Amino acid sequence: MIYILVLVLFFIAVGFFIGKKKKQAVVQSFPENWRNLLLDNVHFYRNLKPIKQAAFERRLMQFLSEVYIEGVGLEINDLDKLLIACSAVIPVFGFKEWHYYNLSSVLLYPDYFNTDLEFADTAKSRNIGGLVGTGRFENQMILSRRALYHGFANTTDKGNTGIHEFVHLIDKMDGLVDGVPERLLNHQYAMPWLDMIHKKMEAINEDKSDIRKYAGTNQAEFFAVAAEYFFERPDLLKRKHPHLYKMLEVCFNTKGNK
Numbered sequence: 017m018i019y020i021l022v023l024v025l026f027f028i029a030v031g032f033f034i035g036k037k038k039k040q041a042v043v044q045s046f047p048e049n050w051r052n053l054l055l056d057n058v059h060f061y062r063n064l065k066p067i068k069q070a071a072f073e074r075r076l077m078q079f080l081s082e083v084y085i086e087g088v089g090l091e092i093n094d095l096d097k098l099l100i101a102c103s104a105v106i107p108v109f110g111f112k113e114w115h116y117y118n119l120s121s122v123l124l125y126p127d128y129f130n131t132d133l134e135f136a137d138t139a140k141s142r143n144i145g146g147l148v149g150t151g152r153f154e155n156q157m158i159l160s161r162r163a164l165y166h167g168f169a170n171t172t173d174k175g176n177t178g179i180h181e182f183v184h185l186i187d188k189m190d191g192l193v194d195g196v197p198e199r200l201l202n203h204q205y206a207m208p209w210l211d212m213i214h215k216k217m218e219a220i221n222e223d224k225s226d227i228r229k230y231a232g233t234n235q236a237e238f239f240a241v242a243a244e245y246f247f248e249r250p251d252l253l254k255r256k257h258p259h260l261y262k263m264l265e266v267c268f269n270t271k272g273n274k
């Protein structure tokens with residue numbers, strides 16, 4: 017009798033395991049009608065060679081199979097999904113494979129929100145465009161649709177809220193959001209990296225830099241803001257901050273991306 021019970025439990029466990037694995041493995045194929053959405057809205061994609069564009073599309077679908085996207089006070093549309101997936105894939109496209117193990121879902125709010133995650137609030141304190149959740153929001157990211165769209169619509173500024181938040185997540189993968197992404201930077205680069213970013217932050221705080229002021233807040237914000245600049249305006253960053261550009265190129269493994 018006990019043998020039968022053990023056997024039954026064994027098969028239930030195996031069935032559960034296979035079911036789970038299957039669920040993870042289902043990656044939908046890229047819907048053809050999304051291609052124009054990408055071409056119209058994502059200049060990073062437009063600038064890729066066709067073969068890289070196809071790889072990029074696969075990576076978007078893989079991300080969407082792993083992370084759940086939920087609207088709060090809005091209904092999620094195709095462009096929402098695409099722009100969130102692009103924000104996730106752009107910073108890690110230099111790597112053959114990437115899984116955001118520390119993210120299970122993205123909550124999309126219609127507009128900027130405040131620190132209590134209320135968006136139907138009166139103006140002033142409502143200025144957050146995105147954040148990486150902690151505590152009861154661990155493994156979640158919260159984004160404002162307005163900020164997300166703005167990041168992709170404006171190609172001349174150096175900002176992109178979606179990319180910014182995913183770079184925080186990448187930074188967080190070694191356990192600390194501290195502006196030193198141990199997963200990306202070889203140990204030997206850590207000290208030169210810190211030296212450089214402290215100098216850059218000083219310049220920002222003395223009003224002698226074209227890098228967005230918010231990067232002067234702390235190392236983590238510097239890394240996220242510099243990464244936005246790197247992916248939004250690579251040529252400008254290369255010209256204005258060649259050393260920083262080179263370090264970010266190493267960090268995100270982007271040589272030969274185009």
Ligand SMILES: [Zn+2]
Binds near residue numbers: 184237
């Ligand atoms: Zn930030």
